[in-house]
Amino acid sequence: MSEHHDGHDSGGHAVSHKMLVITCIALLFLTGVTVWASKLDFNELQFPELNIIIAIGIAVVKVSIVGLIFMHLRWDRQFTAFVFVASFVLVGLFISFAMMDTKEYQPEVIQANSEQVQQMIDALPAAPKSEH
Amino acid sequence: MSQLEIQPDSHGTDHGHDHDHPDHLGHHWENSKQQFEAGKLGMWLFLATEVLLFGGLFVAYSVWRGNHPEIFQYGSQFLDTFWGALNTGVLLVSSMTMAMAVTFAARGNRKGIVICLVLTLMGAAGFMVIKYIEYSHKFHEGFLPGFSFYEEPSASHLWLPLEQEHDQDVAHSTLETEAHNTAFAHETTARDEMPLPPPTAEPSVVPAAGTGPEGLTTNELALETAEFAVFLPPSVIGNLENQGPELDFAEHHEPGEEPHLPHPLQDPDRPPNAQKFFTIYFLMTGLHGIHVIIGGFVILWLLLLTLRGRFSRGYYTPVDLGGLYWHIVDVIWIFLFPLFYLI
Amino acid sequence: MTTLDTGQMQKPDLAPRDNYLTHTRGAWSWLFTLDHKRIGIMYLVCVLSAFFVAGIFALLVRTQLLTPEGTIMGQDDYNQAFTLHGAIMVFLVIIPSIPAALGNFVLPIMLGAKDVAFPRLNLFSFWLWVSGALFFVLALVSGGLDTGWTFYTPYSTDPNSAMGGMIPAVTGAFVLGFSSIFTGMNFIVTIHRLRPPGMTWFRMPLFLWGIYATAILQVMATPVLGITLALLAVERAFGIGIFNPELGGDPVLYQHFFWFYSHPAVYIMILPGMAIISDLIAVHSHRHIFGYKFIAYSSIAIALFSFLVWGHHMFTSGQSPLVNVIFSAITFSVAIPSAIKVFNWLATMYKGSISWNTPMLYAMGFIFIFTIGGLTGLHLGTLATDIHLHDTYFVVAHFHYVMMGSALIAMIGGLHHWWPKITGKMYNENWGRFAFALVFIGFNVTFFTQFMLGSQGMPRRYATYPADAGFQIYHVISSIGSYILAVGFFVTAGYLLQSMFGGRRAPANPWGGRSLEWQCSSPPPHDNFSETPTVGDCYDFSVLEWNEDEQGYVWRSDIPHPGEEEPGGH
Numbered sequence A: 001m002s003e004h005h006d007g008h009d010s011g012g013h014a015v016s017h018k019m020l021v022i023t024c025i026a027l028l029f030l031t032g033v034t035v036w037a038s039k040l041d042f043n044e045l046q047f048p049e050l051n052i053i054i055a056i057g058i059a060v061v062k063v064s065i066v067g068l069i070f071m072h073l074r075w076d077r078q079f080t081a082f083v084f085v086a087s088f089v090l091v092g093l094f095i096s097f098a099m100m101d102t103k104e105y106q107p108e109v110i111q112a113n114s115e116q117v118q119q120m121i122d123a124l125p126a127a128p129k130s131e132h
Numbered sequence B: 001m002s003q004l005e006i007q008p009d010s011h012g013t014d015h016g017h018d019h020d021h022p023d024h025l026g027h028h029w030e031n032s033k034q035q036f037e038a039g040k041l042g043m044w045l046f047l048a049t050e051v052l053l054f055g056g057l058f059v060a061y062s063v064w065r066g067n068h069p070e071i072f073q074y075g076s077q078f079l080d081t082f083w084g085a086l087n088t089g090v091l092l093v094s095s096m097t098m099a100m101a102v103t104f105a106a107r108g109n110r111k112g113i114v115i116c117l118v119l120t121l122m123g124a125a126g127f128m129v130i131k132y133i134e135y136s137h138k139f140h141e142g143f144l145p146g147f148s149f150y151e152e153p154s155a156s157h158l159w160l161p162l163e164q165e166h167d168q169d170v171a172h173s174t175l176e177t178e179a180h181n182t183a184f185a186h187e188t189t190a191r192d193e194m195p196l197p198p199p200t201a202e203p204s205v206v207p208a209a210g211t212g213p214e215g216l217t218t219n220e221l222a223l224e225t226a227e228f229a230v231f232l233p234p235s236v237i238g239n240l241e242n243q244g245p246e247l248d249f250a251e252h253h254e255p256g257e258e259p260h261l262p263h264p265l266q267d268p269d270r271p272p273n274a275q276k277f278f279t280i281y282f283l284m285t286g287l288h289g290i291h292v293i294i295g296g297f298v299i300l301w302l303l304l305l306t307l308r309g310r311f312s313r314g315y316y317t318p319v320d321l322g323g324l325y326w327h328i329v330d331v332i333w334i335f336l337f338p339l340f341y342l343i
Numbered sequence C: 001m002t003t004l005d006t007g008q009m010q011k012p013d014l015a016p017r018d019n020y021l022t023h024t025r026g027a028w029s030w031l032f033t034l035d036h037k038r039i040g041i042m043y044l045v046c047v048l049s050a051f052f053v054a055g056i057f058a059l060l061v062r063t064q065l066l067t068p069e070g071t072i073m074g075q076d077d078y079n080q081a082f083t084l085h086g087a088i089m090v091f092l093v094i095i096p097s098i099p100a101a102l103g104n105f106v107l108p109i110m111l112g113a114k115d116v117a118f119p120r121l122n123l124f125s126f127w128l129w130v131s132g133a134l135f136f137v138l139a140l141v142s143g144g145l146d147t148g149w150t151f152y153t154p155y156s157t158d159p160n161s162a163m164g165g166m167i168p169a170v171t172g173a174f175v176l177g178f179s180s181i182f183t184g185m186n187f188i189v190t191i192h193r194l195r196p197p198g199m200t201w202f203r204m205p206l207f208l209w210g211i212y213a214t215a216i217l218q219v220m221a222t223p224v225l226g227i228t229l230a231l232l233a234v235e236r237a238f239g240i241g242i243f244n245p246e247l248g249g250d251p252v253l254y255q256h257f258f259w260f261y262s263h264p265a266v267y268i269m270i271l272p273g274m275a276i277i278s279d280l281i282a283v284h285s286h287r288h289i290f291g292y293k294f295i296a297y298s299s300i301a302i303a304l305f306s307f308l309v310w311g312h313h314m315f316t317s318g319q320s321p322l323v324n325v326i327f328s329a330i331t332f333s334v335a336i337p338s339a340i341k342v343f344n345w346l347a348t349m350y351k352g353s354i355s356w357n358t359p360m361l362y363a364m365g366f367i368f369i370f371t372i373g374g375l376t377g378l379h380l381g382t383l384a385t386d387i388h389l390h391d392t393y394f395v396v397a398h399f400h401y402v403m404m405g406s407a408l409i410a411m412i413g414g415l416h417h418w419w420p421k422i423t424g425k426m427y428n429e430n431w432g433r434f435a436f437a438l439v440f441i442g443f444n445v446t447f448f449t450q451f452m453l454g455s456q457g458m459p460r461r462y463a464t465y466p467a468d469a470g471f472q473i474y475h476v477i478s479s480i481g482s483y484i485l486a487v488g489f490f491v492t493a494g495y496l497l498q499s500m501f502g503g504r505r506a507p508a509n510p511w512g513g514r515s516l517e518w519q520c521s522s523p524p525p526h527d528n529f530s531e532t533p534t535v536g537d538c539y540d541f542s543v544l545e546w547n548e549d550e551q552g553y554v555w556r557s558d559i560p561h562p563g564e565e566e567p568g569g570h
Helices: A017-039 A049-070 A078-112 A115-123 B003-014 B032-067 B069-078 B081-106 B110-141 B146-150 B168-172 B177-192 B199-208 B218-222 B234-242 B275-307 B317-342 C003-014 C027-031 C036-064 C075-110 C119-141 C166-193 C206-238 C253-285 C292-308 C321-349 C358-381 C383-389 C393-423 C429-455 C472-502
Strands: C544-547 C552-555
Touching: A017 A049, A017 B081, A017 B317, A049 B081, A049 B317, A078 B032, A078 C206, A078 C253, A078 C292, A078 C321, B032 B069, B032 B275, B032 B317, B032 C166, B032 C206, B032 C253, B069 B275, B069 B317, B081 B110, B081 B317, B110 B275, B146 B275, B275 B317, C027 C036, C036 C075, C036 C119, C036 C393, C036 C472, C075 C119, C075 C166, C075 C206, C075 C253, C075 C393, C119 C166, C166 C206, C206 C253, C206 C292, C253 C292, C253 C321, C253 C358, C253 C393, C292 C321, C321 C358, C321 C383, C358 C383, C358 C393, C358 C429, C383 C429, C393 C429, C393 C472, C429 C472
Parallel strands: none
Antiparallel strands: C544 C552
């Protein structure tokens, strides 16, 4: 085995302390930025979702930094990064399909709840209260 | 058969160690590197499952938020950005110390590992303490998941007691440990009375009447079909119209707290189903908190192993893998923080 | 030149030496073994026991339906019977059957490895399976459950309709999910890190490709089941309205959650079956597999597609038309990799010298049944026809053709294929063929009639049906088929058990397989291989020949054994 290599004895990678501190400071700074950005009011731009986009964007950047440096992905095999990214992609896929669907049918659900339903309720005989 | 002799031989040439099959090396591995890489891949796959586990909750969050953004905008006012940001900082720093511990481990500096692991452990503990402060505050205010949300809080500084309030003093004596338990008791009551509609749901319909964005009350929303209606006696529906809130809103609040937010139950502008925010808040931060606790125990275990001198430059796999686990806890929080506290 | 040596190489392996069965003794050495082979055997025993229990429920369901007003059960008992049949079959039997039971046994040996990457995790995963099974037993005794295996809300969360066994069953499925995740993790890492020198990705037996694709699904999809069931349990226990529209929840969301896992889970069930068949067809046809890379890639493609089609279970449950169309379109594309496999299997058999061994019969039965199951899936993936067929017996027949007729038939075929390796004994081939005939006929009689039932409108999950609708004749035929099927399985169990005591001793390579498991003795020694074996093309059967003394296949005498080339003076 390669004892002479710094930290490569069992395949790992040793990241210098200096780099870790810099990374951490950068992450804390980004946390500050995201707090600050969340206070911005984009209503004037008719684009209040921009807050969400900025916040998620910064979170993605932060997570990438944590992954690349703290979790050594930068020095790791590509497959490892692939596994990690794939899990996020799947979550994204899940979110986008679920959102696409719910955005489509939700208006109908609420519509169906309006006066029609109220009339149906009114027309009901004294419905039995579920017992417990 | 000569294979038996060949085997140790091939190992010997493989890596020039004097101990060719060290204690930590499983019998089915060729060498430490192979074992380490396998462990690492296994850990990463596990982390992927963790991401997907939380992913489900992120989906729930997105769908609910997509359907009812007003609930989230309303609810997040009751979270304190300061504590959230502080917790983010604590986790980030502890993530750094964990990464440092791994570096120390790779360099064979046992003292460094111990110091860094202790610091990380303190980070984990600090995070949980802050979480405890936040949670107990929420419990006192009655910001609970599900139906418990509609219980009158036993001790809220935001709560302006009505005249039928049984005990004003209890209501005002804020943040007492005993009140904590009461909150739990309320939760249990709500659960026992679950079948729809629970009697405790009545307060919920009071302020919501006719004020939500769609003009819908909590209960109306359920009545998509006539089948749902059978759960709801007409008496309840009749009450919806008549019970307007006649309340003064909380004028005074504890110093240092977010100002001038009326308690949700007394707030006519509270969107219907405001409890949804706290439901998903407790689910996600709760699951995350469980992971922090598990991570804490992992770090403690690593600390004990380090103190026993199990690790060397040649073998520190558990430190590395434990570190990865701790970082994923951080990664999840990095998403949770803006989603709940900021936007 | 090396004839004698080759013989010598194989002979000592056959000598009654230490094998994994005799390596250590006592119950303790089994229950807490780290040996993947023993864990595989324990899985096998447990899975087959669960199969027996769930099979009994199936027979109860079929017996109930013999007459329009039902024969033996009330409505509630019927609901419980089909729910438990489905839940046990899916979570306890089919999902772990091939990967955890057969895969555990075979996969490391195929890789020439001594064990899986994480033996302790493997054992833990087995015990998770056992505790999951115990939770199901708890569910059974604490009131049962009647929601169907899908645990759909609001049945599962409404305290008035769901029964006491709900939370134990959900916990059980949660625990079983983690058992499955850990098995998958173990296999992925094993395949990545423990391949022997010379075995590149495209020299792996196709069984490994299939198991690898399955493992990806197990790892990437099952966590979502975990969180789904956790949410369901929280919802039921505390009533916080996660899926309850009354409380601002989204009623369709549960189904999104459930099928995001459970559609990939369908492929967790079928991919290992395809994996086994790919190997069985090649070995028993004694012909190089046709289109190796296509079969390998199609496994991965099916795994990837499986994440994109979950919505086709929800066409009629309130999912929006836009998403319906998208999911329907993607669903059709799954047919492509599946068809690639079927055509490649047929091409492999073409001009092969087919041995009519029981495993081969099962493999051919698989192709027949899977083709029907797959093609009827297209009817269900078509939006217009699905409106008519959804929740009818057509669906029941379709997924039984795929889950049972394909996945389980493949499992039984694989069991016969590796039975000599596992037990070191040969079963009676004629009984095997006879039992196959019973199973094959029984299966098709049972389920083909259900296609007709469903297309005529018989809904699934009903304990009774109108007497004048013309359904009864089909139900009776179907039930008779199920009894034939049951007899087939009992015969199978009988001769397999008999072979363990009275069977002929198995040679190292009874079928003429070339993957590595056939290079070690039957049953394999504790460490599988005392030295890492040499890897060749595992589908090149031309180097093997039948040896009358061995009653098995050996390396051809006129070709030098690759392992013999370098160690001139061993």
